[in-house]
Amino acid sequence: xxxxxxxxxxxxxxxxxxxxxxxxxxxxxxxxxxxxxxxxxxxxxxxxxxxxxxxxxxxxxxxxxxxxxxxxxxxxxxxxxxxxxxxxxxxxxxxxxxxxxxxxxxxxxxxxxxxxxxxxxxxxxxxxxxxxxxxxxxxxxxxxxxxxxxxxxxxxxxxxxxxxxxxxxxxxxxxxxxxxxxxxxxxxxxxxxxxxxxxxxxxxxxxxxxxxxxxxxxxxxxxxxxxxxxxxxxxxxxxxxxxxxxxxxxxxxxxxxxxxxxxxxxxxxxxxxxxxxxxxxxxxxxxxxxxxxxxxxxxxxxxxxxxxxxxxxxxxxxxxxxxxxxxxxxxxxxxxxxxxxxxxxxxxxxxxxxxxxxxxxxxxxxxxxxxxxxxxxxxxxxxxxxxxxxxxxxxxxxxxxxxxxxxxxxxxxxxxxxxxxxxxxxxxxxxxxxxxxxxxxxxxxxxxxxxxxxxxxxxxxxxxxxxxxxxxxxxxxxxxxxxxxxx
Amino acid sequence: xxxxxxxxxxxxxxxxxxxxxxxxxxxxxxxxxxxxxxxxxxxxxxxxxxxxxxxxxxxxxxxxxxxxxxxx
Numbered sequence: 001x002x003x004x005x006x007x008x009x010x011x012x013x014x015x016x017x018x019x020x021x022x023x024x025x026x027x028x029x030x031x032x033x034x035x036x037x038x039x040x041x042x043x044x045x046x047x048x049x050x051x052x053x054x055x056x057x058x059x060x061x062x063x064x065x066x067x068x069x070x071x072x073x074x075x076x077x078x079x080x081x082x083x084x085x086x087x088x089x090x091x092x093x094x095x096x097x098x099x100x101x102x103x104x105x106x107x108x109x110x111x112x113x114x115x116x117x118x119x120x121x122x123x124x125x126x127x128x129x130x131x132x133x134x135x136x137x138x139x140x141x142x143x144x145x146x147x148x149x150x151x152x153x154x155x156x157x158x159x160x161x162x163x164x165x166x167x168x169x170x171x172x173x174x175x176x177x178x179x180x181x182x183x184x185x186x187x188x189x190x191x192x193x194x195x196x197x198x199x200x201x202x203x204x205x206x207x208x209x210x211x212x213x214x215x216x217x218x219x220x221x222x223x224x225x226x227x228x229x230x231x232x233x234x235x236x237x238x239x240x241x242x243x244x245x246x247x248x249x250x251x252x253x254x255x256x257x258x259x260x261x262x263x264x265x266x267x268x269x270x271x272x273x274x275x276x277x278x279x280x281x282x283x284x285x286x287x288x289x290x291x292x293x294x295x296x297x298x299x300x301x302x303x304x305x306x307x308x309x310x311x312x313x314x315x316x317x318x319x320x321x322x323x324x325x326x327x328x329x330x331x332x333x334x335x336x337x338x339x340x341x342x343x344x345x346x347x348x349x350x351x352x353x354x355x356x357x358x359x360x361x362x363x364x365x366x367x368x369x370x371x372x373x374x375x376x377x378x379x380x381x382x383x384x385x386x387x388x389x390x391x392x393x394x395x396x397x398x399x400x401x402x403x404x405x406x407x408x409x410x411x412x413x414x415x416x417x418x419x420x421x422x423x424x425x426x427x428x429x430x431x432x433x434x435x436x437x438x439x440x441x442x443x444x445x446x447x448x449x450x451x452x453x454x455x456x457x458x459x460x461x462x463x464x465x466x467x468x469x470x471x472x473x474x475x476x477x478x479x480x481x482x483x484x485x486x487x
Numbered sequence: 488x489x490x491x492x493x494x495x496x497x498x499x500x501x502x503x504x505x506x507x508x509x510x511x512x513x514x515x516x517x518x519x520x521x522x523x524x525x526x527x528x529x530x531x532x533x534x535x536x537x538x539x540x541x542x543x544x545x546x547x548x549x550x551x552x553x554x555x556x557x558x559x
Contacts, residue, residue, distance in 0.1 A: 073526050077502045080533045084495050087537055091546075209518030216512050216520070223520040224510050232510060236503050266541055273533040280527060 003148040006319025007326055014181050014330060015169060044259045045268050053189045054332040055140030057282055058325055059302050060388030065286030067301030067387070069222035071230035072283055075389075077239040080273045082246030087269040089247065091262035092410050098257075105253040106347035109402075112409040115418035116351060118425070122402060123347035125429055126250035127373075129399035130340045133249075134377040136391045137333035138162050139302070141326065142381065147306040148322040150315075156382060163378045166333045170370055185327035190278060192324040197281025200288040200308065208284070215290050222290070229455065237457035238393065244463070245400030251339040302388050341369035394436050397459030401428035404467050420474030428466025432459055491540050498536065501529040 057075065065072035093108065102108050105126060110119025141162030146155045153161070205211035216223055225232045247253055259265065289308040296303055309321050345366035350357045357365075386394075405425055408416035434440070435458040509525035516524035541547060 070522060073523055076526050076530060080530045081499060081502060084498060084533055084537060087495065087540065088492075207518060209515050212512075212515065212518060212520055223512050224522050225506075232507055235506065240503060263547060266537075266544070266547065270534055270538045270541060273530050273537070277527065277530060280523075283523070 003150070003315045003319035003322055004145075004152075006316065007145065007148050007322045010323035011165060011326055011330070014184075014327060015165075015172065017181055017184070044255065044264050045271070053186055053278075053328055055137050055325070055329040056388060056392050057279055058189060058193070058328050059140050059143060059305055060136065060392065061279060061282040062286035062289070062305040063302040063387060064389045065283040066289045066296065066304035068230050069219070070225050071235065072286065072389075074235050074239045074242070076276060076279050076283075077235075078242035078246065079276050081239065081243035083269045083272045085243070086247060086272075087266050089407070089410065090256050090265035093253075093406075094256050094259055094262045094265065103254075103257060104343070104347055105250045106343065106351065108253070109405065109409070109421070110351075113405070113416075113418040113421050115422065118405075118418055118422050120348060120352045121422060121425055123343045123351060125398060125402060125425065127340045127343045127348070128429075129395045130250065130336050130343075131373070131377055131380065132391045132395040134333060134336045134340070134373070135380045136388045137329040137336070138166075138377055138381040139388060139391070140329040141165075141333075143302060143306065144322045144325040144329070147303065147310065148318060150310075159378060159381050162329070162333075163374050166330060166337060167371060167374050169330060170334045170337045171367075181327065181331050185324075185331045188324040189328050192321055193278055193281050193285070196305070196309070196321070197284040200312065201284055203312065204288055204292055211284075211288060215287060218291055231455040233452065234455040234457065237455075237460040241400050241457050241459040241463065242393075242396050244403040245396045248399045248402040248406065250343055251335055254339065299384060299387050337370055337373055340373050341366045344369045344373075393457070393459070397432040397436065397457070397462060398429055400459055400463060401425050401432060401466050403463070404428075404470050408470075415474055415478065416470065417474045417477045417479075419477040420470045420472075423473040424466045424470025427469040428462045431462035431465045435461065491543060494536055495540055498529050498533040501532070502526060505529075 061072060061075050064075070096102070096112070097108060100107075100111050102111060104123075106119040106123040109122045110116050138159050142155045142159035145158035145161055146153050149158075201208050201211040205214060212223060225235055247256070256265070285305050285308070289304040293304060293307040293311060296307065306318075306321070309318050313321075345362045349365050350362050354361070402425060405416070405421040408414045408421070440458060506522065506525060510522050512520045512522070514521055519527070
């Protein structure tokens with residue numbers, strides 16, 4: 001019971017902090033969405049590092065290390081590559097957005113390609129990709145609350161409680177409102193992960209080396225990439241897909257606009273890879289659980305961290321871990337819900353349905369969207385079936401499809417056309433959606449390829465189709481004058 | 488593509504390509520399996536590389552004389 005009380009207390013505190021931060025701020029859309037482009041290095045850093053400390057890494061990362069071994073290493077790889085790319089990619093995006101007074105990702109694409117249709121499409125792609133991201137936060141909340149109640153609260157009830165808390169939290173705090181909670185969350189989770197990642201291997205195995213040796217003896221090949229399943233090819237294609245998609249998430253792309261100047265991104269790109277190393281300790285927790293809480297399989301691998309914690313610590317400390325876990329789900333979830341509802345209201349509703357809608361009307365539609373988005377996510381969460389990492393990979397396969405159009409729009413002499421961009425994104429998302437819904441593998445789409453290609457991430461196939469369609473349609477639809485010039 | 492781009496591309500080769508040659512448990516580095524240590528090494532190197540790029544990049548103000556000529 002003490003664990004549950006601890007978690008409830010922290011949740012209440014987060015709600016209070018969220019509601020207090022809002023007082024005294026009466027903001028218009030631009031200020032609310034991008035903080036008046038006034039954020040310095042530290043705050044942009046926190047926004048950009050947001051993904052490092054969500055339920056995805058806390059429960060998903062440790063669970064993936066527990067269940068799949070070496071495959072988890074990809075989580076460390078993709079962010080690193082994305083941060084390197086951000087050094088060159090984000091400054092021109094920021095400069096263009098500032099010059100054009102852009103506040104959202106769909107606006108950026110629409111303006112760059114002079115195509116409102118593309119803007120609406122980007123909003124839909126973004127909102128769709130955010131749903132799995134929200135589902136995994138709810139799944140995390142469900143796991144934490146039901147585990148911390150030591151079975152009293154069922155996972156289903158726990159997911160509903162989580163959904164209600166997220167809705168209330170979004171209703172009473174804005175994006176700025178969660179800044180304080182984001183700080184508290186990062187510090188708390190940092191401490192918890194370091195304590196667990198250092199203590200558990202020492203407590204159970206004596207030291208890190210002995211832990212890994214014991215695992216290697218018990219499960220040979222677990223710590224390296226296998227020849228089948230989560231193979232090297234899987235690692236390479238998944239890391240690449242996730243690295244390219246990293247800054248295409250609507251909320252991450254949006255955080256670019258909050259910066260005060262463009263040098264902030266270059267400076268952050270130095271530190272962010274190191275900040276990620278905390279993930280190493282998350283892996284250690286997962287690996288420590290391999291031999292100590294054996295037998296979790298399927299979607300239960302996400303429980304590894306909590307099972308081991310319950311077996312090791314007093315209930316009050318399990319409560320501390322649970323409280324940290326609740327914050328890592330609550331803060332990102334509220335940001336996702338806010339972003340998705342704004343996308344639907346501002347960029348889809350105002351962009352396509354009612355072009356003359358006033359700001360007040362858009363804000364009202366956004367508020368109406370919140371419960372709908374939450375309910376949809378609860379539905380998919382309760383439907384279940386996949387692990388936290390697998391859920392986010394679906395989101396990545398969708399959101400990465402925006403990458404080719406984004407990069408081409410930044411090239412000085414781009415031959416990309418709006419028709420090309422629209423068709424490319426549509427084709428890529430279609431392939432990603434169909435393969436996900438039908439659970440197809442790479443060799444089922446392209447049967448003439450050798451069997452070893454089976455483990456290639458299907459998002460990769462979608463990206464190849466996307467780029468191909470983008471290039472062909474752009475070539476066909478070149479404006480007249482440039483066609484004449486090239487002859 | 489200039490020299491800074493090439494330098495920044497090395498972690499891509501290291502993580503996406505080099506991993507194929509690092510895919511083994513032995514030797515353990517600080518107790519960590521070799522392949523995991525390989526990825527961690529590239530994360531740290533990525534930070535060092537971006538810091539180096541930041542210093543040499545004329546876009547950040549402090550222009551190194553040699554880079555000014557080859558910056559085209």
